[in-house]
Amino acid sequence: MGADTKQLRIRIKSVDSSLHLTKAMGLVASSKIRRANEEMDKSVAYAETLDKMICELASSPECRKSPFIDTGNTGDTKEKKEPRTRLVVIAGDRGLAGGYNANIFRMLKQYPEAEVYPIGRRICDRVEAEFISSESYSAKDAYELSKTMCDDFLAGKFDRLGILCTKYINLMSQEAEIRWILPVSVKGDSVKSGMVFEPDERTVLDSAVPEYVAGMFVAAVRESFACEVAARRIAMDSAEKNAKQMRENLELEYNRARQSSITQEITEIVAGSGK
Amino acid sequence: MKTYKLTISTPDGHIFDDEVVSLSLRGSDGDLAVLAGHINFATVVKAGKCSIETGSGEKMTATVGGGILTVGDEGTVLLSSSFAWDQDA
Missing domain, CATH: 1.20.5 (Single alpha-helices involved in coiled-coils or other helix-helix interfaces)
Incomplete structure (x- = not known):
């Protein structure tokens, strides 16, 4: 006996120390939630403005001739040949966030042929690439990546570019999704908007697209980080319970x-x- | 003076969203100023100085890191990768 x-007694002590750990991690996640949500809201506002502007520019007939614009279906092209896909995959730097990282990995398995550009320690380790932090990912990094992606797209190195990230629905639920960003898909017929372009339509559009792609990267990284923090808090709450x-x-x-x-x-x- | 709505947006959110009298900056073909009633217009913005006169008559200057300027019916939007007010520096 x-x-x-x-x-x-030993087991109770060990469970006690786990309880302290989960409590501390839950508190850290709670304190980060507000800041992460603010950052997300700001970048989403920027991305929405960019999206609106790109749609406005792309409605002009001359801009529709740009290789960046796809007037057909989004992402999944109607060609029989499988499009060469490049994916920017955003996962977390740390674990213990419930199914946050696992959902991303699961979705990535659906695109075995895709060329992966990872952001976040978990995905970098998985694909054995150089570490890029998702927590401290800056707008400058996004602009550099966007420039490379746009140049490679124009050089014909891939057919479509997507961002595999996590969509923030609310504090309790987030879901992994792919956002196809290149070529930019435009719906509806082209219209003469009466807008004056300086120096010309194509130059303005070709300068706007890298800006758009970078804006989408920044928005996706910040949204994913907000999801990671929220997922970790929920996971820690249930672990504590x-x-x-x-x-x-x-x-x-x-x-x-x-x-x-x-x-x-x-x-x-x-x-x-x-x- | 007549005013119009100007939104300056960067990856850090909307830096400015208010009524202004004029906006001056460097476009792809040289310096330009946008006043109320300007035709719908889009240009590539070069990195450099930018000055704004607000509806209350206050004059502000900033450094813009390049971007796109669009003037539309719903207002004027300046999208830039970086934008910093001079007094912040």
Whole structure:
């Protein structure tokens, strides 16, 4: 019995330390949520403005001749040949965030032929690439990547570019998704907007597209980070709840074992005195 | 003076979103100024100085890191990778 209670005491101590850890990680995630959401809102506002502007520019007939513009279907081209895909994959720098990273990896498996550009330690380790942090990813990094992507696209190195990231629905739910950004898909007929372009339509559009792609990268990275923090908080909350439940059960078991050993001792003493 | 709505947007959000009298900056074909009632217009903005006169008459200057300027019916939008007010520097 002594050995039994000792084992239980060790387990209770270990569950206790896990409880402290999950509590601390939950608190850190909570403190980061507000800042992450603010950053996300700002970059989403920028991306929306860019999106609106690109649609406005792309409605001009001359801009539709640009290789950046696709007037047909989005992403999944109607050609029989499988399009050469390049994916910028955004995952977290750390684990312990529920299914956040796993959802990204699962979706990535659907594109085995895709060329992957990873952002975030988890995905960098997985594809054995140089580490790029998703937490401290700056707009400058996004502009550099965007320039490379646009140059490669014009050089014909790939047919479509997508961002595999996580969409923030609310604090409780986030889902992995792919956003196809190149070629820019335009719906509807071209119209003469009466807009004056300086120096000309194509030059303005060709300068706007790298800006658009970079804006989409920044928005996706910040949205994904907000998702990661929210997912971690939820995961830590549930881990904390489970650890508490486990500690309660172990304490109950420990008290039973302790009580039964006392009862046994008393029984032995009583039995001994009776002889 | 007549005013119009100007939005300056960067990856760090909307830096400015208010009524202005004029906006001056360097476009692809040289310096330009946008006043109220300007025709719908789009240009590539070069990196350099930018000055704004607000509806209240305040004059502000900033450094813009290049971008795109569009003047439309719903207002004027300046999109830039970086934008910093001079007094911040």
